[in-house]
Amino acid sequence: MGSLQETTWTGTAYVQGRASAKLLASNLELSFWGGVDPQTSEVIDRHHTLSGKHLQNTILAIPGGRGSCTGSGIMLELLLNGKAPEAIIFERREDILTLGVMIAEEVFQQSIPVLVLKKEDFRQLLKLDGQIIYVDYGHISTAPILSKHTDSARDPESGLILETAPAREGIKLSTLDQELFRGDYGEASRVAFRIVLRMAHLLGATRLMDITQVHVDGCVYTGPATLALAERLRDWGGKVRVPTTLNSISVDQKRWRALGVDTAFGEAADALGKAYVDMGAKPTYTCAPYQLESAPKLGEQVAWAESNAVVYSNSVLGARTMKYPDFLDISIALTGRAPKGGPHIYANRLASVRVNVSGIENITDLDDSFPPLLGYYVGTLSTSRIPVLTGLESYGLSTDDLKAFGAAFATVSSAPMFHIVGVTPEATTLEAVVASELTTFEVKPSDLVNSWDKLNSAPINQPLDLVSLGNPHFSLPEMRKLAELCQGRRKAANVAVVVTCGRSIYKLAEQAGYISKLEEFGVQVLTDTCWCMITEPVIPRTAKTIMTNSSKYAHYGPGLTGKVMYFGSLAACVEAACQGRYDAGRPRWLQPEPDTRL
Structure with missing residues (x-):
């Protein structure tokens, strides 16, 4: 590389495009849901290093997303109301925020560049926080780039970008897949299948798979864009092909008027839930679908969104699901097909971090704040890696303890699951759930003090x-x-x-x-x-x-x-x-x- 003014990196562009703006950089993952105001673009996660900053008119560089699956919904809202960053640069492949951009591009013809840099290049980029940088497809520079690309052509009827249309090459399609791709089952399933294919390409999956059920998190009202998307899919004739449950929505449907909720907000939130029910989803309206009679069994291949539900399904039930972003959930429900990758595959469910918990054996006054506090701390240790915990075999963790642990863990980690030896179904032994290389942390109760004070x-x-x-x-x-x-x-x-x-x-x-x-x-x-x-x-x-x-x-x-x-x-x-x-x-x-x- 040359001087600072001429520094250029080449990354992988998952959404193409060009941009230039001041770099807003952090070495800490960010959940857009609960972390970014979709109306103003302010970072509202008060525990984050970017708290109080605005994403609009910047190029955002963060290692990845974390926390809520609804981050894709916030990303969509930001794009459609003109508050999104000019581009996003990640340190590793990121599913949730990238999917939000893909949805905006596929359905509403709006997008921003999304790139992934190699780890060492990303570390160098962080040093340029506050400087103007330039993005041109897969290239990033501190000086203007002479572009070799022209604006992407669009289909005159659909408005879809032809250059980024998902190619079928590299993915083996079944007869049903080909029918969905052609639009034999209607416009909603055709567009949904394009989205599934784009995510498969992002994941590097070579084939798709059947799933038995879907839990949709995209029914949370984050603004007009989420409602517009659901109603468009419904009006295109969308109907779910597999049993589909709905996450919590933004109002108590039966009582929101009596509670004094703003009429415009309540009606929009109500309409969003109705749009999904019109497509055949069940109005379960719970963020704990594992409490339903329809909860999946060990080894069952499902497609769940909602971060705590994903972690519980993978970890406690032993069912298999990716941490599906909002809107990919309904896309899978409308097609019955999902990328065969991530935690759907055994090798991707192995732990690379061990957390050994000690010092609780003789404590007689441990209370039910311990599991969620431990989950929060373990999530900060593991970041994007799957952890396995040891030392809790005799604690007597209940399903509610595991729910609280998992929800806290999923708030600050992007990992889709955890294992606890002797407790969770796949962790019969440590050896059964570990990868070849294992980073080990020793944790005792006093290590949780900072997390307690933070919360x-x-x-x-x-x-x-x-x-x-x-x-x-x-x-x-x-x-x-x-x-x-x-x-x-x-x-x-x-x-x-x-x-x-x-x-x-x-x-x-x-x-x-x-x-x-x-x-x-x-x-x-x-x-x-x-x-x-x-x-x-x-x-x-x-x-x-x-x-x-x-x-x-x-x-x-x-x-x-x-x-x-x-x-x-x-x-x-x-x-x-x-x-x-x-x-x-x-x-x-x-x-x-x-x-x-x-």
């Missing part, structure tokens, strides 16, 4: 306004446990307590008498929606402080709501609701030494 962004002993529970959706055992903790007590008048769960769990909890007990305490139980979508007025307009037992919500909450957060056990949440404040500080099991913040 507790509110000052100690501050008045509490809201207790938010059910992220992910509460299970029936959790509803029972909460009812037992609330028995014979009453929340403080100044504190709202809200729980979210799926419709099926609500019915079972109502039959068991848990709902009436919770309502006596002062709990409000909502269905259909979840905390990553809930805003005012369900969150009181005057609220300043929220407490939750969810590491996931404690992470996303400050950016999504503008409130400060407390994180703690379920029992601590109930106690705080009664007292009207949270003054416990760190639990004793976390750090034997005194909490200096008190």
Whole structure:
């Protein structure tokens, strides 16, 4: 390479194009859902190094995405409202944000360049943060590039870019695939199949595969673009080819008007859910589809979106799914076909990171805040790599513990799964789930202190306004446990307590008498929606402080709501609701030494 002014790199362009702008760079992965405001392009993840920065009019360089599958939806919104970065450069292949750009290109004829650089080149690029750089297809430079490319031709009828149309070469297509490609089953399935093919090319898959069911996360309303896409697919005659469930939506369909939700927002969110139901999806409206009777079995090939559901499916159920981005989920549902790659293949389910947990054997007061806190910490250690945990064989992890661990893990990691030796179904032994090379970390409870402090962004002993529970959706055992903790007590008048769960769990909890007990305490139980979508007025307009037992919500909450957060056990949440404040500080099991913040 020459001088700094003449530095040029060549990468892999997954979406072609040209751009020039100031570089906005970070060495930390970013979840666009809960991390970027789609209306302003501000980075709202208050734990991220780019917090407060705006993506518009920049070229964004990050190692990859992480966290929520809805990042593709935020990417689509940014593109369609003119707030997207001019280009995105990754350190490694990235599925979720790239898919959002592909959707915008295929359906709405808008796109930006998406490139991947080699690791050493990406590290050099980070040093140019704040400088003007230039992107021309697969090339990046600090000086203008004399382009050898012309603007891509478009099909005069569809407007689709012909140059980036997915080639069939390199992918073995079945008879059904060829029919879908030709459009024999209608426009919706034809466009959906193009999207599946483009993702297959990105993954390097050489064939497609049948899947047995889909869980759609794209029913979350992030703005007009998500609704426009769903209604366009429906109006094109789209019908799902396999059983399809729906994730939580942005409102409680039955009660949003009574709750005072803005009419325009509520109607749009409602219409989005209806569009997917019109295509044949079941209105399950839960972010915990593993609680449904239709939950997949060990080894079953499925296509799930929603980060916590993906991790639970792969890790706890032993079913096989990629961490599918929003909109790829419905594309697979409309075609019944998915790329044969990622965690669908045994070799891609092996761990390359070992986390050995020690020091919990003699602790008698470990509570249910331990699993989500550990999951959050392990996610930061593993980043994009699959971890295997040892040392937890005798802890007695419940399915709810694993749910909480997985949701926290998926918030800060882009890995699609984890293993726990002696606990999760594939990890019968350490040797059964490890790759040839293994990086090992030793973890003890005191290592989790920084994560605890990070999730507790509110000052100690501050008045509490809201207790938010059910992220992910509460299970029936959790509803029972909460009812037992609330028995014979009453929340403080100044504190709202809200729980979210799926419709099926609500019915079972109502039959068991848990709902009436919770309502006596002062709990409000909502269905259909979840905390990553809930805003005012369900969150009181005057609220300043929220407490939750969810590491996931404690992470996303400050950016999504503008409130400060407390994180703690379920029992601590109930106690705080009664007292009207949270003054416990760190639990004793976390750090034997005194909490200096008190």
